[in-house]
Amino acid sequence: MEKIKNEKIKNEKIKNENFTDIEKENISKNIKNISFTTVDIEMNKLIQIQNDAQNMSSRCRIGNNIVDYYTFTERLKTKGKYDVNYYEFIANLDYFKQKKFIQNMIHYYETTKNKNKTKNEYIVLKEIYNICISAINIIRPLVYMEIYSKYKPKCILDFCAGWGGALVAACALNVDTYIGIEINNKLKNGYDNMQTYLKTKSNTNINMIFDDALQVDYDKLYYDFVFTSPPYYFIQKYENNPVYSSKQEMDNLFYIPIFNKVYTSLQPNGYFIINICKEVYDNVLIKLFGEAHEVYPYKKSKRQNDYNEIIYVWKK
Ligand SMILES: C[S@@+](CC[C@H](N)C(=O)[O-])C[C@H]1O[C@@H](n2cnc3c(N)ncnc32)[C@H](O)[C@@H]1O
Numbered sequence: 001m002e003k004i005k006n007e008k009i010k011n012e013k014i015k016n017e018n019f020t021d022i023e024k025e026n027i028s029k030n031i032k033n034i035s036f037t038t039v040d041i042e043m044n045k046l047i048q049i050q051n052d053a054q055n056m057s058s059r060c061r062i063g064n065n066i067v068d069y070y071t072f073t074e075r076l077k078t079k080g081k082y083d084v085n086y087y088e089f090i091a092n093l094d095y096f097k098q099k100k101f102i103q104n105m106i107h108y109y110e111t112t113k114n115k116n117k118t119k120n121e122y123i124v125l126k127e128i129y130n131i132c133i134s135a136i137n138i139i140r141p142l143v144y145m146e147i148y149s150k151y152k153p154k155c156i157l158d159f160c161a162g163w164g165g166a167l168v169a170a171c172a173l174n175v176d177t178y179i180g181i182e183i184n185n186k187l188k189n190g191y192d193n194m195q196t197y198l199k200t201k202s203n204t205n206i207n208m209i210f211d212d213a214l215q216v217d218y219d220k221l222y223y224d225f226v227f228t229s230p231p232y233y234f235i236q237k238y239e240n241n242p243v244y245s246s247k248q249e250m251d252n253l254f255y256i257p258i259f260n261k262v263y264t265s266l267q268p269n270g271y272f273i274i275n276i277c278k279e280v281y282d283n284v285l286i287k288l289f290g291e292a293h294e295v296y297p298y299k300k301s302k303r304q305n306d307y308n309e310i311i312y313v314w315k316k
Pocket of ligand 1: 138139214228238
């Protein structure tokens with residue numbers, strides 16, 4: 001019911017944004033103006049941290065700026081509640097301002113939180129979007145480093161590569177090979193630039209494939225470790241992703257075939273690790289592979305704790 005209501009709002013009232021690519025890049029830079037120097041400092045710190053990631057505070061954000069530098073502009077295209085992404089949110093601000101909860105937030109920022117105007121309007125609106133619509137989080141490179149340090153993979157397969165934190169972590173630890181698969185080819189340019197940079201810092205062999213993970217021939221790939229974070233049903237809608245009409249359809253057309261294919265070609269004794277919501281674990285994973293051999297929530301800041309993400313580990 002809620003979904004139908006949301007789509008109705010979207011169809012009738014929300015107009016498409018028509019920012020150019022350059023305008024989108026400027027908007028994203030107004031929110032996060034990250035310099036290349038910062039990127040390089042953070043990468044050097046990750047390289048220093050090496051296998052010590054598990055001893056870092058869950059609040060530590062070292063490495064996030066590397067991910068954001070290369071992919072944040074695209075991440076802002078991800079749609080949250082109301083089927084709206086950040087660019088659409090700001091293009092439809094007059095409409096959203098009619099909503100009491102948005103009005104209240106804007107008032108709170110004007111009178112209290114940002115009364116000294118230390119944050120520009122794009123940052124304020126991003127914070128309001130995060131709270132009222134959806135925070136499009138990344139998995140921090142340090143989280144990937146913690147997992148990689150624990151299981152010591154040689155060849156990582158990440159079949160829903162997303163924003164790039166996994167690649168950054170693999171390179172910081174000089175893992176032999178990282179294979180990333182991502183359906184959203186709008187991320188290709190960012191990944192190309194990220195790879196060019198990472199190759200100056202690391203010997204990791206990088207194989208980025210921009211394709212539907214369902215179309216890849218896994219028999220032709222060698223990997224002893226799978227760790228990925230697929231979409232969690234329809235919580236967020238990523239750019240250039242297929243649309244499924246129901247959870248069951250997504251189970252049958254996406255989760256079941258992709259988990260089966262990837263697991264089949266995983267090397268014996270390899271690890272199969274999926275970061276996903278409990279609903280997909282219960283509906284799909286447990287039926288395919290039995291109960292996970294290890295389960296744990298990864299460290300997050302308190303602010304993000306309402307997000308029900310769990311890491312499930314199977315050893316083949
Ligand atoms: C939750 S995001 C991953 C976020 C990532 N764990 C991170 O924090 O950086 C899921 C990603 O899976 C990608 N994806 C969805 N369906 C896919 C498919 N069939 N093949 C490859 N990638 C897919 C989406 O485009 C999206 O980038």
